[in-house]
């Protein structure tokens with residue numbers, strides 16, 4: 001047997017109702033908050049991700065699925081959606097029609113991470129991005145929208161972690177302070193962190209290696225280095241979140257694993273998943289549109305880990321399926337042909353109906369109808385059909401009656417509707 005690749009998974013029909021429910025709820029919220037859907041390719045030029053996510057991040061250094069594609073050069077299975085949404089905003093000149101664009105996209109992402117519970121190599125994100133709005137109110141509104149979605153989905157035990165990464169004006173001072181503090185503990189750093197220390201000292205704050213964690217324990221807080229503009233921005237975000245009743249914690253160690261962020265960054269963590277506790281993350285990236293060749297436009301976004309959200313909800317949500325309304329048991333060739341016709345007509349009218357397609361006894365088919373939890377069974381045999389009659393059995397009350405085959409699908413529809421009301 002050829003098995004699937006480690007870190008990849010099948011989402012089976014039994015589990016799909018949860019995915020669909022989350023997607024429906026997310027789309028309703030996006031609609032209410034004025035976001036429009038965008039669908040983008042899964043494959044992009046590798047350079048797009050190297051330039052935006054940053055070539056000294058874990059994602060770009062070691063987690064991308066990239067391959068040479070002839071004249072097109074190095075291409076990559078997208079590890080996240082933001083870079084592609086920005087590319088599209090620029091390439092499709094969306095900013096020319098209206099610099100303010102509120103977009104969302106849902107789909108698979110690929111990262112060659114070490115697979116474990118909650119961490120997959122193909123995973124799905126529900127991603128939202130807003131362009132053209134620099135106001136801190138947008139930051140708070142976005143987090144509020146995200147928490148509204150989680151609350152509609154009844155996801156409890158979440159915390160909102162918040163930090164600010166400052167801007168190109170104030171971040172260098174923080175980087176310098178951080179560097180001079182870490183320099184003294186350089187020996188304790190892992191190989192990765194030592195290598196990229198000078199180029200990207202912030203990455204050390206994000207490293208999970210225990211010796212690195214220990215080394216940055218006394219690290220300065222970036223929020224102490226914010227310039228007036230960034231400080232005011234951060235205060236306004238916090239104030240509005242409080243006003244909207246969204247609780248949060250300031251996490252001075254939060255830097256996020258992508259280099260494009262400026263100012264507000266946030267992560268939603270859950271207590272229900274063990275080590276992979278981030279169920280969503282995002283932040284402002286005011287310089288990225290320009291960095292990728294577009295106009296200078298501010299932006300902010302987030303992505304929810306769809307798989308992780310499902311893993312949490314599967315702990316308390318029962319999968320649901322449209323119940324089977326009618327099961328047909330037919331005896332003989334003529335009845336089989338009639339049954340197939342009626343099932344097709346009922347399905348067309350939105351009624352779930354199934355039938356037997358083989359030579360099985362009425363007894364074993366009744367068992368199957370029970371297993372499928374059918375509300376009604378119709379038994380059609382050659383003799384009955386000659387008289388234009390079939391037997392209808394209500395599986396709950398066990399009542400049986402004869403009904404005419406004339407207009408049978410309409411009769412069944414009205415019986416089912418009456419039973420529901």
Ligand code: HAM
Nearest residue numbers: 080082119120123278279280281282283301302303305
């Ligand atoms: P991220 O933090 O890398 O941010 O990913 C967002 C979420 O995707 C994570 O919080 C997590 O729930 C989920 N996730 C990430 N990697 C995996 C994985 N290997 N397996 C399962 N789930 C995973 C971004 O991707 C940014 N693009 C978010 C953003 C949008 N920032 C601004 N706009």
